[in-house]
Amino acid sequence: MAEYLLLVFMFLFAGVVAVPIATRLGLGSVLGYLLAGIALSPLLGLLKVDVITLQHFAEFGVVMMLFIVGLELEPQRLWRLRGQLLGLGGLQVVGTAGVVMAVALLFELPWQVALATGLVLALSSTAIVLQTLNEKGLMRSDGGRATFSVLLFQDIAVIPMLALIPLLALPELMTAAPAGHDDSGHGSMSLVAGLEAWQAVAVTVGVIAAVLVGGSRLTGLMFNFIAVTRMRELFTAAALMLVVGIALLMSLVGLSPALGTFIAGVTLANSPYRHELESDIDPFKGLLLGLFFMTVGAGIDFGLLFDEWGLVLSLTLGLIALKVIILLVLGRVFGLVGADRWLLALSLAQAGEFGFVLLAFSVDNAVLPPMLADQLLLVVALSMLLTPLLFIAYDRFIAPRFASRQNREADDIDETSDIIIAGNGRFGGIINRMLRGMGFQTTVIDYSAAHLEILQRFGVKAYYGDATRPDMLHAAGVEHAKLFIVAIDGREQITALTRYLVENYPHLHVIARAWDRNHTYELWSVGCRDVIRETYDSAIRAGRSALEALGFPHDEASHLSATFEELDRSSMQEIANLYKIDVPAHENPEYVARVKEINEEWGRQLQGKVAEARDRMSTGQPD
Template structure:
């Protein structure tokens, strides 16, 4: 127990120190984690920690990340990507594999070893690249989309590669070779082991269909059931169970868990629980990936690096230039322009975490001798370490050089989620409909499951979630929002939401609903752009109806109502600065005396006129006194 706590403390503390520092220096979180890993590697060594075991555990972060990526990707979009996925991804993997293999053979390695190394090095790091693209907001750019296509193809390609590697085994070549080690990648349980080909195919198809079925039909009732308990942690547990369960199912049938959860994500991309799932899974993804990067840093064997420095550096540089070269040619063939081309070329030039997996697998299967594998492992790690630097180079040099073209593109990419509506009750519902009238598709978030159910019957799209939670706001796209309309209930929740958004996202125009007069002042101080008093408009209309019922002409009633509204607003503004947050209005002496004074003033003004209803603008159609008409004429 103590050891576990010690290990957790070391990992967490080093991450907490290194990542903010790295971000501050503009290096990005990935490099921060890698550096933290390198820094603690002697300590971990002293404690005799199995870094690789932790790394395999942390690889689950990649699975979660692909689930989140899937959530962002509707099936329609995935279908539109198919040419890029197969074309770009397929060519990148096959061309890089063959080139690396050819070069290795040229260097005198046996062809099976060369081919295995080719496969290892063809794969890039999904973890680093997607994390960085998301962090920099480049996911939706042309280069980001192309990179994603390639990464997705690679993640799928790992599966046939794992199947192919044992065929390359040539035990007699290995000499003293590796003894049969334990293989953590071969599932202990399997639904497909030892079955005929057609059975395997059938089971695999059934498993994928099962994921689709769960995503389409089971999640909605499941989440509705969970929502009844109204406990936040239950949602997290459900979301985790969903992801872990699907990963397990995929492992059992011998498919990539990353691919399975990705598919589940795609199926759920249209679900109203999408933002909720996103915000529930995201912290785990972040923690696990951080842990993964740290283990990559910690696993670098500096002793081995020192003794093989020449080979490792040559291998790393050669590998990265080769990969970049292939990517550059592909980007030309597939017409990526400007900064997108460079993002694609530089971003994917490293080898990745699946390279680790394949390497250990090849050693176990006696395809690659351990000495070669150790050097290759170092090259993979070094290339991952260099990737954040390439991204920095892209940021500082290429983007600034191409800033102008990129800006024009950025505007056109995607303007969805510009309007965020929190709360979709009777109030928010009307606002949302008004937004749709002008062709906008607001992102609506609400926390009432019953309400969602009803709206879904009417074909209205609403996302489930608590809008006062920063992580949910983030998932719903507050960063890109132009407008936030707060229609939730509960004075404190409203104030809390407005305060948070005004502080952290000052670019967002906030329209908020105030419950009462005191709340108007609270929201004013919290930073709301427009404050709408919840019941004021209907109260004024009620007063206007009363005027009419008293026999006052409808148009005069309307003008009286406007007059009242105007003077009430003036009063509100005049007393705003006397308000002290947290002090009830009637206990605030300054406010009370000022309000009394202004009320008095207003009453005097009204009463000084000949009758209570005589308004300044009414003079316009009051005939001038008889005596004056003759001299100066009537206005006609």
């Protein structure tokens, strides 16, 4: 028992220490987990831990991740992805496998070995890529959607790969194959072992149909039954049972468990229990994915790596370069441009976790020599280890480069007015509608071409351009305007634009959108005296509704919320003068001390007002 507890503690401790450090350094959580696994490798060796077996267990995190991805992907949306799924994904797998096979043939490897190698290296890491894309908020970008489509096709492609690999067996390796290996690839537990081909297909189709029917009908009945108990742990147990059961069914018919749970997730995407399932499974997914990444780092054979570092490193970098080139070409063919095309290429440039499975399967079925499989295992692991660095390169060099380019030339502003609104999104758009509805003329500048095209269909006139550029402001007539409303996105951009306007156009009344309280102080420090916190008024209204829900009449709730607003606004200028823009608020002693004092003063005054309101309610006196 102590050995198992020690192992659990080691992995948890390594993750808790390494991931925050890596995240703080901008390296991302995935690289943190990988480095933690590398650091643990010597200790695991001393304890004689079977890292490969542990890795197979941790791969269940990938299964859970695809289930959650499926929950967020409605069937209609999946159907819209069919072009990229089959076209882009299919060409990537076939193209990469073909090119790798051709390179292997140049080194005079048997065609069976070359083909198996191509199939293994054509896959990418679903776990690392989806985790990183979600962390960075890139899943909804064009490049993120294309990347997801390719990864999904790769997971589907594992099924025919598992069926094809046994057919590539080499006679000279048959005698060296491990005793008792299963040529069928279905293992000791199987629903299709020993069946005719048509019977195996029928059973497989039946299992998939059971998953689809169970997901759409039986799951609702099961959760309705459990809901009667009002016990949260039963929901968690049922969610885990559902995922494990589907993964088991898929394994029993030789299919990818990840694919099966993804199908089930898509089926449940419209279920009323979708969010409950996601919240129950997500913590387990995160822990198992972290464990998986650590086992990848711990599984690197540094002895073989040091002995053949030149060959292994060359193969790894060559594979990454090859996949980047192929994906850049395919991205252009399928209409991806700029940063999205590079996101696709750099995201999928590594080999994937299913490569470990296919390599072991290929050795067991006498397709790959063990020595070559060990070398490829290192290539797979190292390419996965380098993936976070590729994302860092994308963030620091690729994305800023394309973000600085305009997809179209700025519009010529042919009409100017006394009111300029920079940004016509969810904040600036409401202001513009209000002022125009009252008969005021506005000049609107927005930097989203797609957004402006939508607005034009509704008859809203706006100009495309970057409102932070002085020449664009000049074209909009800022010298003669009376009012400028800063409603663009980006905290730093808002502050910079506000500073420029205040310093260069003292006649101009500037209204600036603030993200939060600290941003309000920043804008005050650069000279803006009309700052609007974008969520402040709606939060005050929500607080008033909360008071009404607690039993206060509407008039009393309105009076109390107005009291809070008056107290809050009365202290803003004093606190703003203590705020230092170049020092974090919590590291400013004078600021912190005064905020504490004000909070205590507020508490006494507000509680007194609540007591007065309760007295009036009890006596029936009017406010």
